[in-house]
Amino acid sequence: MDFAFDARTEELRAKLLAFMDEYVYPAEAVADEQRARLASPWDTPQVVEELKAEARRQGLWNLFLPDAEHGAGLTNLQYAPLAEITGRSPQLAPTATNCAAPDTGNMEVLAQFGDEAQKKQWLEPLLAGEIRSAFAMTEPEVASSDATNITTHIERASDGTDEYVITGRKWYISGAMNPDCKIFIVMGKTDPDGPDIRRQQSMVLVPRDTPGVTVERAMQVFGYEDHYHGGHAEVIFDHARVPVSNLIGEEGGGFAIAQARLGPGRIHHCMRLIGMAERAIELMCRRAVSRTAFGKALAQQGVVHNWIADARVTVEQLRLLVLKTAWLMDTVGNKGAHTEIQAIKIATPRAVVGILDKAIQLHGAGGVSQDFPLAELYAGARTLMIADGPDEVHQRSLARRELKKYL
Known part of the structure; x- marks a missing residue:
């Protein structure tokens, strides 16, 4: 095992360290001041958008994604020291470089399992940092540490339309309070009585503005609302309907x-x-x-x-x-x-x-x-x-x- 940084990693480390010193650390106090003046605490401070523009200009963008077609094409070993650097300012640096959760995981899902239409509609604007996203799995009514417990239903519409109907309650859905969060990846059961408990679940894409989707409230974490991460919301899906084409992968693959x-x-x-x-x-x-x-x-x-x-x-x-x-x-x-x-x-x-x-x-x-x-x-x-x-x-x-x- 050789953990020495290669030339590309050294180059990116140097650029990222300089970016942190020149732009990110000074922006921490500025972001707090700007947020205090925003109409909504969930809106993005202007300095964050400025950081994103500068990071993209310097090529410090989508560093997490090993897929060279969509991301920086780095290996996990190359990305590790870069992610460590952004961890020094977790409120700003991951977002500034478009490497913030839950968007990173959602982009990986779409890049690996999404079809071409899904990639065009949702992956491309996420990669560009134009929108944000959320991953809706955890539920308040069950022990979600066991994902097979999930109770949200994803059912085929009974009226003959080619749609899924989603019904359930999720909470601690990171990023969902951010008004730029436009899409949810929702995990629920399409086959709740299936013999294989690990084939009962599926994932579907649910746009935030879908009728029946309600972002109910922000959940605190030790009293913090995590504004920089877009908060953690309780979200209600009340017979929300989406096209069957919004399924990610196959039924039972969730x-x-x-x-x-x-x-x-x-x-x-x-x-x-x-x-x-x-x-x-x-x-x-x-x-x-x-x-x-x-x-x-x-x-x-x-x-x-x-x-x-x-x-x-x-x-x-x-x-x-x-x-x-x-x-x-x-x-x-x-x-x-x-x-x-x-x-x-x-x-x-x-x-x-x-x-x-x-x-x-x-x-x-x-x-x-x-x-x-x-x-x-x-x-x-x-x-x-x-x-x-x-x-x-x-x-x-x-x-x-x-x-x-x-x-």
Whole structure:
């Protein structure tokens, strides 16, 4: 395994680091100021559009998509250090480079499973950053960690029209509060009584303006509304009708598509989490050398030494595991990297939460305030112990795979 950055990765890293320093970090405060003056908190601040234009001009656009026809054509190993950099400013940098979830996963689904008409109507404007999208899978009435529990119905219309009728309630649908979110990928059951519980589900494209679709309310995450990610909404589908041609792939293929979508999504989250941890370490060090308590700089306190040293060791370990996972995904595919994908999904959020916790502690009251990004970073990292499958589900699956060797 060779994790040395190749020439293209080095070039993009240099450009992206300069872009962050010159444009993204200074825009963080500007975006907050502009948002406070917007008619709706869900509208996009002008500075974000300016960042997108600049990133596209510099070729820092769609870096996540390995499909060279639609994206940058990078491997997972090439993209990993770039995603880490954007993770240092998760509110702005992923959106600025058109590498923000859930759009990334939705674009991957459309590129891999969509037909030509679906790609033309929805993938192309998503790739251009002209619209946003949402992925509607999680439901409030069932344990959605088991995707076979989903209760939303996708039924053929009984009146003879060539349409599906969608009925169900979804929540924590990321991006759905953003007025630029024009399309939902909805997972529901087309064959709820089918013998194979993993062939009961399908995915359909549902435009936001479809009659019967109601974005009911914004869901908070530790009190945050995640405006920069387009929020997390509760969405009602009340006999919403779409053409049968809006089916993605085949009937019964929804579970498999979801698994294909979530593999890259999980590693992308972990890549960005490492960037979040690096930002936390930087803030810890700056705070430690600038504050004095009980006659000594915080940087001279032994416990602070321990926090910073432990954080550095942890980040180096996590980065190597993520790079190994990226390399395996490139060389043997997502299935061959299944154990490692689950391992990073378990290890990375948990460890980064610990690093952020110590960074918050070092900042005192400032750490939990809006004057530093740490509290919001903590909320995001802690949420990733639940999102894309809770840790316990991945632990269960990984342990069973290990035990199978001995049975």
